[in-house]
Amino acid sequence: MMMISFIVVLGCSEKEHDKKIKIGFSQAMTTDEWRRQMNQSMMVEASLHPETELTIKDAHNDVKQQIKDIERLISEGVDILLVSPIEARPLDSVIKKALNQGVPVVAIDRKTDKEDFTAFIGADNIEVGRNAAKYIVANTRGVINIIEITGADASSPAYERSLGFKQIVDQNPQLKITDKIRGNWELPSAKSQLKALLAHRKETSYIFAHNDRMALGAWEAAKELGVEKNIKIIGVDALNTPNGGIELVKKGTLTATILYPNGGNEAIKLAITIHNREPFAKNNILNTIVVDRNNAEIIENQMDKVDQQQKVIEGQLEAIKIQEQEFSSQKHLVRLLSFFLATILALALYSIYSTVSLKKKKRQLEAINNTVTRQNNTLETMAEEARRNNEAKFSFFTGLSHEFKTPLTLIISYAESLIENEKIKGTRLMEEMKLIYTNSNRLLHLINQLLDFRKIEEQKFSLLTSRTNIYDFTLALMANFRAEATKRNIEFTVTCENRGIDIFIDHGLIDKVYFNLLSNAFKFTPDNGYIKIIIKETASQVKIIFRDSGIGIPEKELPQVFNPFFKASNNTKSSSGIGLNLAREFVVLHKGSLEVKSHHGTEFTLSLQKGTSHLTANEINRNEEDLKTGMLKLQEFVSSEPDVTTSINKNVNSEKYSLLIIEDHPDLVNFLDNKLGTDYNVTTSDGSDAVLCAIQNIPDIIICDINLKEIDGFEISRILKKDLRTSHIPIVMLTALSNKESMIKGLQAGVDSYLTKPFSLSVLQRTLENLLFNREKLRYYYTNNIYKVDPETRFGSLEQDFIAKMNTFITDNIDDPKFSVEELAEKMLVSRVQLYRKVKAILGINISDHISNIKLEQASEMLKGGNMNVSEVAYALGYSSPNYFSTAFKNKYGVSPKDYKTTG
Template sequence: MKIIFSRLNNIILVFFLLFSLSGCEKQKENSVYTIGFSQCIGSDLWRRTMLEEVKMELSLHPGAKLIYADANGNSKLQVKQAGEMINKGINILIISPNEAQPLTPIVEEAYNKGIPVIIIDRKTASSAYTAYVGADNFQIGKMAGEYAGEALKGKGNIVEVMGLPGSSPTIERQRGFNEGLKKYPGIKIINQVYGNWLKKDTEEQLVKIKNSLTNVNAVFAHNDQMASGSRKVLNDLKLSEQIKVIGIDALPGQGGGLQMVSSKILTASVLYPTGGKEAISTAFKILDRESFSKENILQSLVIDSTNVDLMKLQWNKFSSQQKDIERQGTLLEEQKVLFKNQQIVLNVTVITLVLSVVFGGLALYALLENRKINKDLEANNMEILNQRNQLIEMSGKAEAATEAKLNFFTNMSHEFRTPLTLILSPLEDLIHNEKIRPVAEKNLNLIHKNVYRLLRLINQLIDYRKIEHDKMLLSVSQNNIVAFLKDILESFQYSAKKKNIDIRLITDAQEINVWFDVNMLDKVIFNLLSNALKFTPANGIIYAEITHDSASVFLSIKDNGPGIAAEEMEHVFEYFYQAQTNAVKGSGLGLSLSKELMNLHHGDITVESTKWQGTKFSIRLQLGDAHFAEEEKRKGKASKEALYEDAKIYTTGLNDAPEPRNQDVLRTIKQESVLIIEDNHDLLNYLGNKFDEDYEVFLADTGDKGITAAYEQVPDLIISDLVLPGSSGRSLTEKLKSDVRTSHIPIILLSAHGSLEQQINGMESMADAYIVKPFNYEYLVATVKSLLKNRSLLKNHYVSDISTSGKPPISKSLDKKFINDFAGIVEQNLSNENFSVDEISKEIGISRVQLYRKVKALLGCSVTDYIMNRRLKKAKYLLINERYSIAEITYMVGFSSPNYFSTVFKSKYGMRPSEFKKTQQPN
């Protein structure tokens, strides 16, 4: 039956794919381009004609959608409308700017967002656009001038009616008209007025100069509307109808230039194409990724009585064709709908027929295969039973092997305590030895603290194994928990005073008798207090509070430390979990062990925390002894001696808090510097003190602090732990090696991860060396010296011969790019005597201090020395190979005077420039 259903599923999948393909075709058919068209004003005839041409051309592309907006001559409104189109997700923007400067930013915004922009008629103040479509106003004006010259046969007077003062079309048409009349010196422009592109304003301005119109042979207006007004004024003044009136636009339709030329209102009109058709054509070339021209200058011609009828005929034909296209488009859409409906019916019919045949065949096939399938199932069941038995046997063996490993692990943990005891006793003798203490006290205390740390970890591991195997047995007794807590707090007072932390006990009664195992509960409280002291900053406060009711007693430890992140709260009691955001790391066993010990007491432990405000751990114990078994109870009180020994294990690591390293401001600054990044303060201070003998040392205990110190100090070498709070050693290395300010610094990674894969992973982060903990200090020192020596050899090799064409042998690509950029900037500015280090810093994009340190590290010289060396080498080359005078060479290489140049040159090469030049000339 599985085979049958499998084949049935395959058939259904095939038909599903057929439907999906059909849906994809439908989606493809319905996919459209959205075109935004922003027009500065749509009320005048020329702009209306532009919009009609846009719609006519769009009718040839039925898959396109047009979003149109008319700004009505308001630039601010046009900017807002264009922004709304961009936010709607248009595919291309076509814009006819009202003004160049105000519309430039929105055009650049669309262009920078990857939306193609086509500008019509007027350009913006920037070249950030995809294409321009428009006529050349200068050429149109020139054509009008040439036509006027021919029409007047080279003699006569002209009045020029111009558009809006200061607008680019007005300026260009006026300039072109004057250019066209240059061939006809007998023609003069006797007067000029501004009609502001309007018929009414033109009439008012011409009436003011009506006396000068009596001697006019022609009037040239910058558009047909002003030309129409000019003819009206001439007729009102009853001046000769022989006066020629020439306009610009030649628009079709009612009231357009073509009609006015045809009815002899105008003598001629120069065609000023709107560009609507060409803009849409260019838009689809861009959207379809075809080749297109960025600058599309439209052609023009003069229309007069000789060709006006032909132009009108062509326009009427275009209009008729447009109506036919729209009518055919409507019929095509109707046919598409009919075709899709018929296709759906056909598909359903075919699928139904095929499924009927398939199901009939499958039913027959199922009858024939049923017996064979049942036999196969019986065989499979037997095989599964055999495999299950084998798995049970293997699980038993694996459990026994695991138990053996854990027993070995537990036994080894017990064995560790003996050598640790043998280390601890002689060590304490050495610490108390007055002869040895002055010489090795610091190192002995460091060993002493870490021995107790190992002892604490081993004790926790042994307790963890006991709990896991139910071998941790309670031995409870009745004790005053208030006095018990006071004794524990007394053990932590010394550690708290070291950091000036105030530990306060708050209780609602001085005596509260509770049944508990003193040797277990002290571990819980010790762990909570130890954590609180670790995370509470200096001058902080810790509250230990005890309250009780009729059934339970509650003990809480609250600090004002950094708190715990919300995402880590639910994991704090898990085995081996370590928070990633805290600078102080632990083993991950303490809190999980505390949780298990509280479960043995039939109590509970909870945590409350707010990030950057502190953490509160609460313990709940039941009153009375009814919840304990009889064999768990014993008589007696807590032993203060045992309590003291347990306290030493938990407080030893807190007593030697790392002290800040005080730098002597009067000491000699060492030549080379090392930045050490390590979250273990003991190891951090140990390495800092050791390296301080030979190097300038900087310390950081987190990855983020290390990155900041690297940028600020720019050390010669960095030693970093791989596992760090904040940024890890690997991410720190990748960031510093990819930054031009620090890419040259060698980095050594320290890690407890010793596998080959982990070492390769560390080296792939561009680290220069990878050393596994525990490491030999002498080997670490040798590695540091080797890396610094190699860096010095690389630097000396490059500085030994700096040429204008040679490439620096820098192994790191980022350092090579920095040297190339730096050398190129200096080379380009050698002749600039005011060239300064600040200009190089600004050009490269780093601070002045970082530039000095970077150049010093890579080239072994200061920036000013490098610039001076390049100037002298360039001067030396010019003296040998060119025939410039010494004064000319002085200024070519950026010296302020020949005398200063001569002095510097002599100090470098041992002779003055004139003497050097003579030694290079043949005898």
């Protein structure tokens, strides 16, 4: 016990000793040597204080990133925060956040806009500017013309250096700042602008750059113009590095540079002072001096000695660090050895006593462990095999279900089309077509049942119940089976003592339970038999009994009836084996039960609870009114003309819109061709050449399936929407994939409408009409705005990019009478036919008329200007003769160019 206490005390003491001052530094960027030296001096100073832990985050000159870095340092629990701001204003709020959380903030080199920080350390940038100007005053006579190259506008050093420089200039009339160049602290920004400026500012005597990098850029610009010996250049920083300020002064590249200390080590000292609650100054200004040829070598020697001392210190610190690590390792090793020694001594007698027993138990445990390992491996293998089998089963059912939807589309669409035919209304054929339509939808119901099975397995179903009269509900669903009962002479009845029973059920799910139980009953009940539904009421439940005189189920197989894919041994009919499993799952969602027994037929008992106490608030639809009697009865199909709100059909004598159908099911292609061919010029593709077909024909609209042989519909849509030649074409996705993920993927691919199979032909027709109508509205917009929009003010769409680019080529060659449509198509990288169809589709006019309109539009502007006569305008716009120009102008504007010029 004493030993444990001793170890705990040692551990606590060590934790207390290891607690360090966390200093976080948000550096603006490290693209220059000055800031890298700041980071290095901080790390060296921090290493001299073992009680500190320094973290440096580089914002890479990105203000948003610096804000994120500061917030991350705050969340990591730093004790004090050092910040070198990129810009002053954006950091105010995040610095205030740190101060509100009790974290002191020290600004380095640059200040924030509101100066809401604990302390500032850095050189006085106003004094830097003053020193530069004072140096010019002290070393020159007469009128001096100066060019100033400033830093980035948003940074406080640039503003303050410029302010200090101007103060001295204003006090000395002989100094004159002739120009200011807005740099960004980097060499190229100064060089490119200054070179253009010096070409006509040959009287410049001095250049003051806000740092040595821009000063070097200024010297390079002057050298390229051959005036570097006539201009004296002053920089700021005075780094002791290759191409640093001191080296440039010694070489004569710069006349002088202002020493600008980075303050890295001073910042760490100040941070420790603030954390220890010792007195400190809010503004800590570092001294600056002017470095020229007189003192450059002296300062360089001093800096070299400092660098050497710093390297010695770093080496000593590294040696100390290694010794500390060795000492720490040895200390821990001693502790561990002491602990183990005590433990060994304490357990020695006991280990001798229990050696034999432990060996025996060890053998037993090894045997058990091997058995468990083998069983675990077996279980993992079985689980993986079960998962693969389950996934294969799900994929099979899902794929098969979607495959069924295409032929069903043909059956339902043809049936719907015939039902809408006025010639057969009221005939026996109409009733037969309705029967086909009803049973096709019943088949669709079975397909959806397969999809429901997967949803049940993945637990994607949710319950939403409504108050329902169960007797009326039962009658409505029985209506679906009346025709078959009559045809097979099956007694089909419902018995209910209380026809006013209301319970809360999810109509969609219980509808599927009824449908499954009744479908099975009719499947296995012979002709002239009976199927009875009996509704009984107890104090807390409603029981619906489905009783038939069918073949029944062997008694020993009854427990397996609700298992997925179960098929009774006496069942010779085709069956998926998932219907009863789904039915029970839907009933369980209602907190009810579904039971079965078989004796001279089969009897299923569906038990549902009364009231709402068994349901959650989210499972009850209280806003829905009570369902009325007969609400769920099968609605008769009523053929009616759709409400026509818009119409885009062309005149009888005009050409039809062109339609490209991309579908690999030949029967569906024939159906769509037959039904839509009267209104559209139809072209078809099985998908293998869909993109090529669309590019060659440039159709007005496209219908596309998803599951195709060589390339899917998503990829086809994506390619066509990214190609300037086809990007304007509306695409209707017609597919059996009805899940949300496929719809989202289709919209991401750029499709304009998404319809699922089976589909209504009238809905498809209306979708095509609406999309074409909307395109006509866009065409009107383009036609009335296209001459007012140049490439630099485009709207951003691919079509606008195309037209803007085309207009640029037309305008650039407007005075060339030989410029042809073929040349324009070549410049646009499309064929002449494709150019014609693209322009026709977007603007509604041919390319020749479009070129003529642009020329005449410019002609009207030139005539309004009044500086050119009609002949000059005609030749300037590439017309072969003034007479031809006059005729074209009068056809467009209704007056001759001469009259237009006079009246305009």
